[in-house]
Amino acid sequence: MSTLTPTAASDLFRHEPHQFVDMGPGRGSVAVRTIGTGPDVLFVHGWPVHGATFRKLLPHLVDHLTCHVIDLPGAGSSRYDSTTQVSIANHIHSVKRCVELLGLDSVAVVGHDSGGMIARHAMVGHDALRSMGLIDTEQSGPMAPRFRSFIAVRRLPGFAPVFGWIAGKPRLRRTKFVLGDAFANRSMLDGEFDEFFLRPLHTSKTARSAAGRIFASFDLDHVRQLEAIHGRIDVPVQLVWGVEDKFLPIANARRMVRDFANAELTEIAHAGLFSHEERPVEVAAALLPKLTA
Numbered sequence: 455m456s457t458l459t460p461t462a463a464s465d466l467f468r469h470e471p472h473q474f475v476d477m478g479p480g481r482g483s484v485a486v487r488t489i490g491t492g493p494d495v496l497f498v499h500g501w502p503v504h505g506a507t508f509r510k511l512l513p514h515l516v517d518h519l520t521c522h523v524i525d526l527p528g529a530g531s532s533r534y535d536s537t538t539q540v541s542i543a544n545h546i547h548s549v550k551r552c553v554e555l556l557g558l559d560s561v562a563v564v565g566h567d568s569g570g571m572i573a574r575h576a577m578v579g580h581d582a583l584r585s586m587g588l589i590d591t592e593q594s595g596p597m598a599p600r601f602r603s604f605i606a607v608r609r610l611p612g613f614a615p616v617f618g619w620i621a622g623k624p625r626l627r628r629t630k631f632v633l634g635d636a637f638a639n640r641s642m643l644d645g646e647f648d649e650f651f652l653r654p655l656h657t658s659k660t661a662r663s664a665a666g667r668i669f670a671s672f673d674l675d676h677v678r679q680l681e682a683i684h685g686r687i688d689v690p691v692q693l694v695w696g697v698e699d700k701f702l703p704i705a706n707a708r709r710m711v712r713d714f715a716n717a718e719l720t721e722i723a724h725a726g727l728f729s730h731e732e733r734p735v736e737v738a739a740a741l742l743p744k745l746t747a
Contacts, residue, residue: 456513458489463513464646466523467506471531475555477548482527482534484548486556489523490516493584494558495745497523498549500567500591501672502617502665504530506650507566511730514738518746519562524552526572528664540664541671542572549576560584562745566730567591571676578683585690587741590699590727593706594681594713597674600635601701605672614666622656624648635700636727647731684713691717692744694737696725718744 471485487505489512497508505523515521525532526548528540549572553561562585565573570591577583592601607613620626621633627643628634637643643652654661691714695707704721711719720740725732 456517458513458516460510460513463509464506466512467504467509467530467650471525474533475552477527477544477551480537480539481544481547482532482538482540484527484552485525485531485533486552487523488520490519490521492517492519493562493746494560495519495521495562495564496549496553496556496558496573497521498563498565498569498573499524499526499529500565500569500572501668502529502655503567503651504532506530506646507728507731508564509646509650510734511738511741514735515742515745518742522552522556522558524548528668534664536663540667542568542668542673542676543671545572545668546575549573550580553577553580553582558582562586564589564741564745565591567727568672571680574680574683574687575676578686583687583689585692585744585747586687587692587694587745589694589730589737590696590702592677592680593702593710594677594684595706595709597677598701598703598706600703604701605674608669608672613669614662617666618655618662621652627652630700637732638696638698638724638726639732642728642732647728681713684710685715688715690744690747692741693717693719694722694729694740695719696722696727696729696732698724698726699729701727 474483504525526545527534563573564587566589570588628640722729730737
């Protein structure tokens with residue numbers, strides 16, 4: 455039995471983080487929560503969520519690993535304001551700086567969704583990188599139509615207010631054209647996922663504005679560069695994918711695994727883009743051998 459219960463794992467993100475790490479002038483501060491014992495692992499979230507997205511994995515990892523879960527500037531408990539650089543580029547900078555300022559001289563990095571893309575850009579060639587875990591994240595090669603169509607709306611006028619409004623409407627957000635296809639089981643958009651991620655977007659103008667700015671900063675060149683980056687990553691890599699991921703298809707993941715010198719792919723049945731939220735036991739079991747090696 456884990457020393458960390460699911461309730462205690464969720465409560466970590468209902469309280470203040472253990473520390474804040476300053477990213478430099480105009481770049482905000484990253485919130486850090488650290489728990490567990492063993493080799494260091496840094497967890498990098500994607501958009502529009504924050505570190506709490508890893509809450510269901512933690513009970514299965516903390517007895518084997520020291521888990522550093524971060525909220526990047528503009529998300530979750532991070533510190534920022536209207537003048538802070540909240541962007542994908544600043545997130546890449548922030549991951550590098552966190553590794554250095556936290557003193558992680560041998561670290562595995564786990565990234566989900568855009569957090570996986572950010573982690574690859576930040577850590578490629580980094581001396582401290584021990585291994586990587588990539589969960590349902592941006593793929594090299596031709597971009598899937600569903601992914602392209604979703605990204606295409608990022609700079610539409612009024613996107614952030616509209617997205618925030620829809621986030622608070624359970625029936626609307628469950629449609630396939632919004633977030634419905636993010637999960638194999640659409641009811642997962644309710645409960646804690648709503649509490650931690652959707653309700654703040656609906657109720658907080660500050661959170662909504664920051665999420666909009668980050669999304670608008672998404673540069674497809676970061677995706678196009680991934681294949682070259684993969685060729686430079688020589689540490690062990692574990693890819694974990696929801697078989698029912700509509701945004702980043704499993705077929706592309708099966709091809710992408712060949713980009714790396716040392717990588718494996720584990721497919722998670724009955725799971726979509728957020729496979730680690732739907733099937734945390736299976737995802738943790740797939741990650742652990744690489745993270746503890």
